[in-house]
Amino acid sequence: MTIIPTAKKLTPRAEAQSETTSPERLRELAQDPKLAKLVAANYMAPPDLLEELSHTSDKPLLKAxxxxxxxxxxxxxxxxxxxxxxxxxxxxxxxxxxxxxxxxxxxxxxxxxxxxxxxxxPVSFLRWAAANRDEKTLQSLLINPNVPVDVLQGLSQPGDWDVAMAAKLHVNSGVEVEPIWEEQGLKRRVPWQENELVTDFFRYVWPKLKDLALLDRWVRFNVASNPNCSGFSTNSTRY
Incomplete structure (x- = not known):
């Protein structure tokens, strides 16, 4: 007599990951917090179940x-x-x-x-966003190091001062940083009573700091890491 081997029963964890598990069974498994993340990553989980699972603060589950x-x-x-x-x-x-x-x-x-x-x-997203006149969106865009030069040139034209200045100061702009830009930008962000302090800083302190501030980050890191250089720490490389 031929004995037909029975299929090995899957563990709940394996079921939650299997593409052959029925939607009904996936719903049952999703009730277990330990298995919910696996169900969330299962391509065969029904959309309405995935929507239900999104109402959580569990970041690994949301990521899945x-x-x-x-x-x-x-x-x-x-x-x-x-x-x-x-x-x-x-x-x-x-x-x-x-x-x-x-x-x-x-x-x-x-x-x-x-x-x-x-x-x-994608660069196509960046170009789309550049046509958006929402200031926060443009500021977010200008944090991205991959913004094309022509986009930066367009955003640096007269208009919103903060956006134009961020475009000029972007790593891809090729525009040399002028201390007056930094001074004007800082004055816009502090109470007017402190503007004189800002002026004094750029007049007396900034000239001594700007060369170090504009050094390549990795140059500063290597200087700070050199045991023969005292008075520096690798923390000085942070922006």
């Missing part, structure tokens, strides 16, 4: 949701501010952009601004 192509679009855009890299890497994201060319305009501001700051943001 942003990576799951079955997660509803609204949830992806909402969580994009927390995990922009995972959003861009999600295989469904490019499809969403093709289906809806205006998708970026539908992003919650916090998600969009967080995404624009990241080096992984």
């Amino acid at each position: 949701l942003v990576s799951n192509p079955n997660t509803p679009t609204e949830v992806l855009l909402k969580l994009g501010s927390l995990f922009p890299e995972q959003l861009l890497d999600n295989p469904v994201f490019d499809i969403l952009l093709i289906e809806n060319p205006n998708l970026l305009s539908e992003f919650p501001k916090s998600s969009l601004n967080s995404l624009l700051k990241r080096e992984v943001a």
